[in-house]
Amino acid sequence: MNMNELFSEAQAISSPQLRDDIVQQLYSRSRELCDVGVSYTKTKADTRTEKLDAIFTSKIWGFPIMLIMLGVVFYLTIAGANIPSSMLAEFFGWLEGYITSVFQFLHAPDWLHGILVLGLYRGSTWVISVMLPPMAIFFPTFALLENYGYLPRVAFNMDRLFKFVGAHGKQSLTMAMGFGCNAAAVMSSRIIESPRERMLAILTNNFVPCNGRWGILIVLASLFMAANFTGGFKLLVTTGVIVGIVLFGIVVTFFVSWALSKTLLKGVPTHYTLELPPYRRPKFFDTVIRSSLTKSWTVLVRAVKVAAPAAILTWVLANIHIGDTSILLHMVEFLDPFGKMLGLDGYIMLAFILGLPANEIVLPILLMGYLSTGSLTEVDSLVDLKQIFLDHGWTWVTALNVMLFSLLHYPCGTTLVNIYKETKSKKWTFLAFLIPTVLAIVVPFIVYQTAKLLGWV
Amino acid sequence: MDESNKISLFQGKKGNLIKISSISLEGVMRRRLLDLGFVPGAIVEVIKKSPLGDPIAFRVSQTTIALRKEESMKIEGELVNHE
Amino acid sequence: MNNSYRIALAGNPNTGKSTLFNAFTGLRQHTGNWAGKTVSLAEGTVRHKEKNYQIVDLPGTYSLFSNSVDEEVARNYIVFEKPDITLVVLDATSLERNLNLALQVLEMTKNVIVCINLIDEAEKKGIKINERILTRKLGVPVIKISARNKIGFPMLLDTIDRLVSGKIECNPVQTTYNEEIEEKITTIESKISNLVGNTISSRWLALRLLDGDKALLTEFNRRLVLNDQVRREA
Ligand SMILES: Nc1nc2c(ncn2[C@@H]2O[C@H](COP(=O)(O)OP(=O)(O)OP(=O)(O)O)[C@@H](O)[C@H]2O)c(=O)[nH]1
Ligand SMILES: [Mg+2]
Numbered sequence: 196m197n198m199n200e201l202f203s204e205a206q207a208i209s210s211p212q213l214r215d216d217i218v219q220q221l222y223s224r225s226r227e228l229c230d231v232g233v234s235y236t237k238t239k240a241d242t243r244t245e246k247l248d249a250i251f252t253s254k255i256w257g258f259p260i261m262l263i264m265l266g267v268v269f270y271l272t273i274a275g276a277n278i279p280s281s282m283l284a285e286f287f288g289w290l291e292g293y294i295t296s297v298f299q300f301l302h303a304p305d306w307l308h309g310i311l312v313l314g315l316y317r318g319s320t321w322v323i324s325v326m327l328p329p330m331a332i333f334f335p336t337f338a339l340l341e342n343y344g345y346l347p348r349v350a351f352n353m354d355r356l357f358k359f360v361g362a363h364g365k366q367s368l369t370m371a372m373g374f375g376c377n378a379a380a381v382m383s384s385r386i387i388e389s390p391r392e393r394m395l396a397i398l399t400n401n402f403v404p405c406n407g408r409w410g411i412l413i414v415l416a417s418l419f420m421a422a423n424f425t426g427g428f429k430l431l432v433t434t435g436v437i438v439g440i441v442l443f444g445i446v447v448t449f450f451v452s453w454a455l456s457k458t459l460l461k462g463v464p465t466h467y468t469l470e471l472p473p474y475r476r477p478k479f480f481d482t483v484i485r486s487s488l489t490k491s492w493t494v495l496v497r498a499v500k501v502a503a504p505a506a507i508l509t510w511v512l513a514n515i516h517i518g519d520t521s522i523l524l525h526m527v528e529f530l531d532p533f534g535k536m537l538g539l540d541g542y543i544m545l546a547f548i549l550g551l552p553a554n555e556i557v558l559p560i561l562l563m564g565y566l567s568t569g570s571l572t573e574v575d576s577l578v579d580l581k582q583i584f585l586d587h588g589w590t591w592v593t594a595l596n597v598m599l600f601s602l603l604h605y606p607c608g609t610t611l612v613n614i615y616k617e618t619k620s621k622k623w624t625f626l627a628f629l630i631p632t633v634l635a636i637v638v639p640f641i642v643y644q645t646a647k648l649l650g651w652v
Numbered sequence: 653m654d655e656s657n658k659i660s661l662f663q664g665k666k667g668n669l670i671k672i673s674s675i676s677l678e679g680v681m682r683r684r685l686l687d688l689g690f691v692p693g694a695i696v697e698v699i700k701k702s703p704l705g706d707p708i709a710f711r712v713s714q715t716t717i718a719l720r721k722e723e724s725m726k727i728e729g730e731l732v733n734h735e
Numbered sequence: 736m737n738n739s740y741r742i743a744l745a746g747n748p749n750t751g752k753s754t755l756f757n758a759f760t761g762l763r764q765h766t767g768n769w770a771g772k773t774v775s776l777a778e779g780t781v782r783h784k785e786k787n788y789q790i791v792d793l794p795g796t797y798s799l800f801s802n803s804v805d806e807e808v809a810r811n812y813i814v815f816e817k818p819d820i821t822l823v824v825l826d827a828t829s830l831e832r833n834l835n836l837a838l839q840v841l842e843m844t845k846n847v848i849v850c851i852n853l854i855d856e857a858e859k860k861g862i863k864i865n866e867r868i869l870t871r872k873l874g875v876p877v878i879k880i881s882a883r884n885k886i887g888f889p890m891l892l893d894t895i896d897r898l899v900s901g902k903i904e905c906n907p908v909q910t911t912y913n914e915e916i917e918e919k920i921t922t923i924e925s926k927i928s929n930l931v932g933n934t935i936s937s938r939w940l941a942l943r944l945l946d947g948d949k950a951l952l953t954e955f956n957r958r959l960v961l962n963d964q965v966r967r968e969a
Binding site for chain 1: 748749757763765766767768769772774775794798802803804808828831832834835838839856859861862863864865866868872873883910912913915919922923926927930941944945946947952956959
Binding site: 211214215218219222244245248249252253254255257258351352354355356358364388465466467468469470471472473 | 678680681682683684685686687688689691692693694699700702703704705706707709713715716717718719720723
């Protein structure tokens with residue numbers, strides 16, 4: 196006799212009523228235990244959570260507060276990161292001078308200096324100075340909200356919309372995780388009980404921009420969208436643009452979930468239960484330290500690990516010539532016509548392709564590409580940075596389309612690996628690649644062609 | 653039992669206390685609800701609706717659980733007076 | 736090897752398992768005030784009184800009848816990996832539902848310590864818990880702690896120490912169901928013990944089979960096949 200036969204035998208003598216009875220009798224025993232072991236000294240219930248919920252999940256204030264929270268988190272991140280970022284960049288630039296002198300002192304060959312300093316050092320320090328400060332602010336801020344208990348309220352407020360598109364309300368929780376890292380968020384989709392809705396959450400998670408993409412989003416928003424503003428207002432406009440991009444990502448999430456629910460993942464929304472825990476004041480110091488130090492550190496290590504080889508590769512591609520043009524340029528020329536159709540160019544396309552392992556490195560690769568064709572030699576400030584882009588024919592539409600492409604394009608390598616691990620299906624992993632890619636082509640294409648038609652560019 | 657007192661959780665108004673009598677759901681969802689304390693005999697308090705009217709939050713065995721309309725309609729009980 | 740023990744942290748979602756894990760191991764497992772923060776296993780070690788403990792942080796589960804993948808991860812660990820001690824972490828402010836899971840764990844394995852966490856919150860709400868009564872009624876140690884404020888840790892570590900060194904013993908008091916259920920359990924139970932021997936509690940497995948837990952059956956068969964392969968290769 197094996198287990199399967201035993202199972203059938205047990206089922207034959209079991210009944211739905213019996214199953215209910217098992218749980219119910221467990222519950223009765225729990226209740227008895229509580230009756231003898233627990234006593235209540237206060238008659239009045241604690242109403243703090245209730246009062247807060249009356250605000251956070253209010254008919255009138257629920258949605259505006261979510262929007263404000265989103266805005267505040269991004270504002271703090273962008274405003275706070277501004278100065279440390281440029282300080283870091285300055286510091287690395289200063290250090291580079293010394294490193295270069297050491298190379299000269301040792302009579303190191305030019306190519307070595309090129310690979311190690313211009314490629315590896317610049318690429319990875321760029322990533323550090325653009326990414327570290329925003330992360331060091333975002334992660335603790337978010338962790339405080341998370342440990343306070345705000346996230347389930349978002350899921351509670353938003354559920355109706357997710358139900359409408361055939362998805363699970365807990366998808367808002369996995370999306371919130373996506374701001375940190377899409378790869379981790381894909382794993383967090385395990386909390387969604389039904390396989391169909393879990394798949395929806397996995398396939399669309401990428402439309403939440405992970406922190407690896409903020410670098411490029413923030414830089415471009417402040418350079419091109421908020422260019423005509425100064426001071427505090429500039430920060431506000433930049434924040435506004437980022438929030439806009441995020442909201443657009445959410446709209447796309449709804450749209451794709453809806454479309455999939457009607458086609459490949461047909462079905463009705465299934466079960467949904469969501470626990471709303473009481474608000475709990477987080478341990479401020481602990482939470483802040485843990486999330487800013489450890490989380491930023493791990494993400495950063497990953498970024499540098501990928502950025503370093505990618506930077507070297509880019510340098511090599513830019514400096515090995517076939518005929519009289521570099522390999523990099525050959526590739527750029529090949530991709531250029533396609534890029535142009537989307538209002539982008541060959542460099543941008545190449546940067547996104549080489550950036551598959553990690554989104555963090557797209558912008559550094561792009562800059563290295565532009566720089567290797569020699570217009571500027573060093574990027575000291577954001578103004579120089581903008582000049583590089585302008586020299587390559589960028590307009591605000593280019594910037595917008597790069598941001599859209601970054602928001603919509605295929606998930607990074609790590610995320611794809613996790614998607615495969617979670618779904619155990621090549622087909623779905625491929626779709627997780629294909630759907631965003633198609634959108635990342637179609638949307639910028641429409642934007643660019645419309646802008647052209649209207650004579651904006 | 654007084655039939656007129658019978659309502660589904662979905663019909664409950666904020667602050668109502670409902671003593672569960674039957675759950676007309678099957679399979680995994682039924683099991684999950686039982687695990688969460690929606691067992692026959694348990695008293696559930698209606699806490700509040702979400703901004704868009706659905707889901708609704710309930711207080712059950714000292715925790716707050718939100719359920720969608722589809723499920724809360726299928727859990728029936730008897731309205732009990734405030735203690 | 737005989738000086739090192741495996742301790743799993745089980746419990747309802749959002750009861751502070753990861754917080755306790757961090758406090759023990761000094762590691763940085765992420766926490767969050769929502770059900771489902773942890774979705775996979777995390778391991779760390781702590782040393783106490785010359786003994787090494789390997790602590791395993793599990794995803795939260797509402798019951799041992801798994802509904803979602805994260806719950807399955809936790810369930811499978813407790814059932815099949817058989818930690819030396821299972822620490823069931825309960826939320827002091829909602830003991831009724833939390834005890835429901837504790838009772839299920841007690842059906843499954845013997846060495847259980849029940850930690851009533853968030854005791855600080857409970858006190859604020861005027862909830863008084865008599866752990867001595869609960870210890871007596873459950874047959875296993877019940878300890879009040881606050882993972883976040885590190886309250887009750889000496890007692891907890893001491894209990895763990897005394898349990899692994901055999902100075903105290905757990906005798907979980909089983910839940911008795913009504914006659915009909917008990918009868919059916921007995922019918923199935925004997926056949927199960929023929930099949931699995933002492934590896935898994937046959938009473939518990941009988942209950943799960945009556946319960947119709949397909950996922951458990953699948954997992955059981957999967958592991959059986961794996962074991963067979965290992966045996967054949969050896
Ligand atoms: N006041 C108080 N809060 C606590 C205590 N222990 C944990 N918390 C808080 O409870 C929340 C949940 O803690 P976690 O450790 O993430 O819970 P978990 O059991 O790992 O949750 P899952 O991974 O979702 O199963 C966090 O916001 C903690 O800060 C405690 O002893 N007192
Ligand atoms: Mg956890």
